[in-house]
Every structure is written in structure tokens, then in C-alpha cells.
Amino acid sequence: MELRHLRYFLAVAEAENFTKAAETLGIGQPPLSQQIKALETELDVELFKRTARGAELTVAGAVFADEARRVLSDADRAVRAAKRAARGETGHLRVGFTGTAAFNEHVSGLIRRFREEYPEAELSLHEATSGVLLDSVEAGQLDVVIVRPIRRVADAVHQREWRDEPMFVALPTAHPLASRKRIALKELAEELFVQVPREAGGTLFDDIFAACAAEGFSPKLGQPAPQMSSAVTLVAAGLGISIVPESITQVRVAGVVYRALVARGLRARLALASRRDDPSAVVRNFLSLA
Template identity: 35%
Template sequence: MELRYLKYFVMVAQTQHFTRAAEQLGIAQPPLSQQIKKLEQEIGVPLFDRSSRKVELTKVGETLYVDALNILKSVEQAKARAQQMARGENIEVRIGFATSTAICKEVLAIMRHLRETFPKVNFIGVELPMHKLVEQLKEKQLDLAFKRLPCYACEQLERIMLFEEPFIAVIPSNTPLASQSTLTFSQLRSERILQFPRETGPALYDEMTSIFSDKGIVCDPLYSAPQLRSAVAMAQAGFGIAIVPRSLAEHLDNSTTVASIQDMPLISQVVVAWEPNNLNHQVRQIIASIRHYKVQYLSNEPME
């Protein structure tokens, strides 16, 4: 499929008129119609409904239109980056952060390292839910993302596991368990445990729900938090006990106490992930730098 076919197709879809589309593209109308027919023949189905005075997309055409916009946008971004590099200008790299990773001291240390190592790169950070991060990585709207495992959607992404951390309990300070520094699940059975909706993180939700079920803990759906970090805030407000990765409980005030959970089998892994087809040279250099930093500062593994 030639790229110009997609450009012609998008213009016809936006103008809903072959003659106006041809004028916008600066070509004659008959060649434009021929190119669209070739694209339809290549795909095997009509992309436009030509039965009315207005040219309209078919269902297949609507699907292709969304993909075509993303492809053309990616091509323009790649072209702009290449031109920036050729001119020696700053290059833009977009990095996503899952809500629960944005405040991890290890992640912040990695970002400081990247800022110092790549002074000519403009790092643009966005904080999004896990599924949105995966979507934007696949659509190449993001170059890299810091995420937590388990994550079903991450299975098709390349990634580096950066560090692990245990889950702990954040307990309102006005409850009996607040005096405990270590707990077991049996002590939590009569407590209100704050849970998040499954759509926030299906894999983590399934893992935690399975653990709670095995340990005889029932979560009240009326007391759910949209994210792990907001579960901590709800615990601080006295709504219940939040079970979250340890880094989310750093720098809390005296409204809560923190306790380890002796029989918690789940460990949270923080990873940096990227789309396997992202061949951007600068991004690959950044990935290599993160890998080097991880080996040097976040693990005891020997350098290769």
C-alpha cells in the first residue's frame, strides 16, 4: 500500500467530495478517483458509498480512516524528528507515567539521569491510566512509558524490569491495627479494604482479588478508589485500609501508619516499556542508557 493512497483517501474522507479533494491535493479529479479505486481493489472492499450526492465512508472506510490518520501522523513525526536531528535541534521524546509510578524515587532518579545524559532532548511527560499508556505506545503517541506489572496489555510490548517493591498496608491512625508494624491477612479479614475498579488495571485487580479470596477477605465495592494512589488518599481520610506498593506510602503524614504484610505473595514490578516497532534512533539510545543505569544503580547484575 502506497503512502500517497492513504493521503488521497484521507482528503476525500474529510472533504466528502472527489473534486474538492483533488483541488486541495493539487491534482486532477480523474487520477484521484483512479488512485482511490486502486486502494479499494488492494483492500478488497469499497471504502466510500457513492450512491448519494455526498461521498460517505463505508464501515470499513471508517476503520481505515482512523488508522490512516495515525499512520500519516507517525510519518510526519518521524520526518520532523529526522529533520530536527539533521539541523542539530532539540528532539522531542514523549514519556508516559502510570499514576502509581510518577512519584517513585527510582523513576525520578532515572529521569534525572536522562536529563543529564541527553541535554538536547526535550522530554515531555504525561500521566495516564495503564490502558491509555499501552494504547498511546502502540499508536506511537508515546515513545516510552513507566508502568507496573502485572499488566495483560504489556505482553506485546518490549520492556526492561527496573525494580521490585512489596505491597504494604496503609492504615488510618485512628483504628486498632494502626499500632502494628507487621500484619497478616487474617488480621485484615474484619477490616474495610479499599479496592480499585477492574478497568483501572485488570491484571493487578485479578491478582489481588484472587489473593483476597484465598485469604478470606471480602472487599466492599462501595469503597473503591479509581487508582492505587487515590486509595492511599482514601485511607488518609479514614475510609479504610489501602494495600499498595511501598513507594506510594512514602512521605505520608500522621493520619496513617504503614505495616508490612507477612503473607502477601504479590510483588509489584516497575518497568519501562516501548512499542517493539519503535525504531527511532534517539529512543533506542535512551533505552540503552536506561538499561545501563538499571544495571549500575538498581541491581547487582554484572555489566555485559
């Protein structure tokens, strides 16, 4: 039994006439009669009573008609669901992001647009350091990640730079430079830097070192911070100063002020990364919104 047999049967049931049903279906009346007869033979049930005016459903035929409509409806629903999945309108998308990216308005905006455009897609969010996130993409545990770019990524991972933002200095409120609106990087040459280490912070760590080198000094590293937001807490504790992306200035900690940093070419960069061979339409949809 095929779905077309059910459609033929229902056409006759609704028209109550083989000739009219054949016209509706666009086939000849004899082939239609043969298909219905073959269906009755397969079921070993009489579905229609042939009358002078056409055909009437038997009791068994009426029951079969209800079930046939349900089967065809389920089949149509399955087709629509498959097409939605193929277009990336449904499915499960696993997105990871660094702790600092969570404060970036472009990140929240991207996630919001995806939820608005594809409300039927399931979205799960995960936070970790850039290195851990990129490893998770390579392992197939996450689909897309928003990271501080890393210079070398696995061949299976595609990383592309997406956004950047200016840098600020987090200072203790009692610091001599705290009264200034803008601070030149070279003025921090004698300060103790509280930064997220290279293995957790991606290229941001190296970019800060390169900018300092361009100003003729190497940063003095103090207590490392596991995350950018915790670096601000360490600054409040008087353990040094920290260079942070602008988005981190939303983190308000008593005893800390943020001042714009004047540093040629120094920007906090964000990148999007996913698996190169990922055929998922839902991943493509997310990336297209970016």
C-alpha cells in the same frame, strides 16, 4: 555546483596558489584548475586573478569566499546534527507514567540519568492510568511508558517487567492494627478495601486478589479510588484500608499510617512499554538506561 567545488575554491583562496592547493587537496593541479574554471563559467564571474606568483581573489571572489565558508559550515553542522539524531542524542522523547510510579525512586532516577546523559534531547512527561498509557503507546502518542503491567497488551506494544517493590497497608490512625509494625494479609480478611479498580490499576488489582485468595478470603471492596494517592485520602476519611506500594508511603495524609504487609509473593510491579517497531534511537537510549 557541489560542495566539493566550494572546498576546491576555498583551498585555492587560502593557498593563493593552484599548485599548493592541489597538493593540500591531494589532486592534480590541472584537474583543480579545470574545476575552478568550470565554477567561474557556471557563476559567470571571475573569482581569481591569475598572477605570476599564483592566484588572488577578485572582489567578487572575496564575497563568494565568505558565502562559501558559511555554506560549508552549515553543511558540516547539518551532518553533525544528523549524526547526533541517529545516535539518539537529540530528538523528542515522550514518556508516560502512572501516578504511583511518580513516587518510585527508580523512576525519578531513570529520568534524571536520561537528562544527564542526553541534555540536548527534548523530554516531555505525561501522567495517566496504566491502561490509558498503553493505549497511547499503541496510538503513537507516547514513546515509552512506565506502568503497572497489564496481562494482555496490543501486539504492537512490547511490555517488559522492570522493577517491583514491597506492599504496605494504609490504615486510619485509630485502627486497632495501627500500633503494629507489620501486619499479615490474613488479618485484613474482615476489612473494607479501598483500591484502584482493575481497569485503572493493571495487574496490581489482580495480584492483591490472588494473594488474598491464597490466604483463604476474598477482599470486601468499598469505595473505589481513581488513583492510588487518592485511596490514601479515602482511608483518612474512614472508608476502609488500602494495600499500596511502598513508594506511596511518601504521601503523608493526616489520619493515616502505613504498616509493612506480610503477604507471600505479593509485590507491586512496574513495567516499561514501547512500540515494537519504533526505530527511534532516543527511545533505545532511554530503555538502555533502565
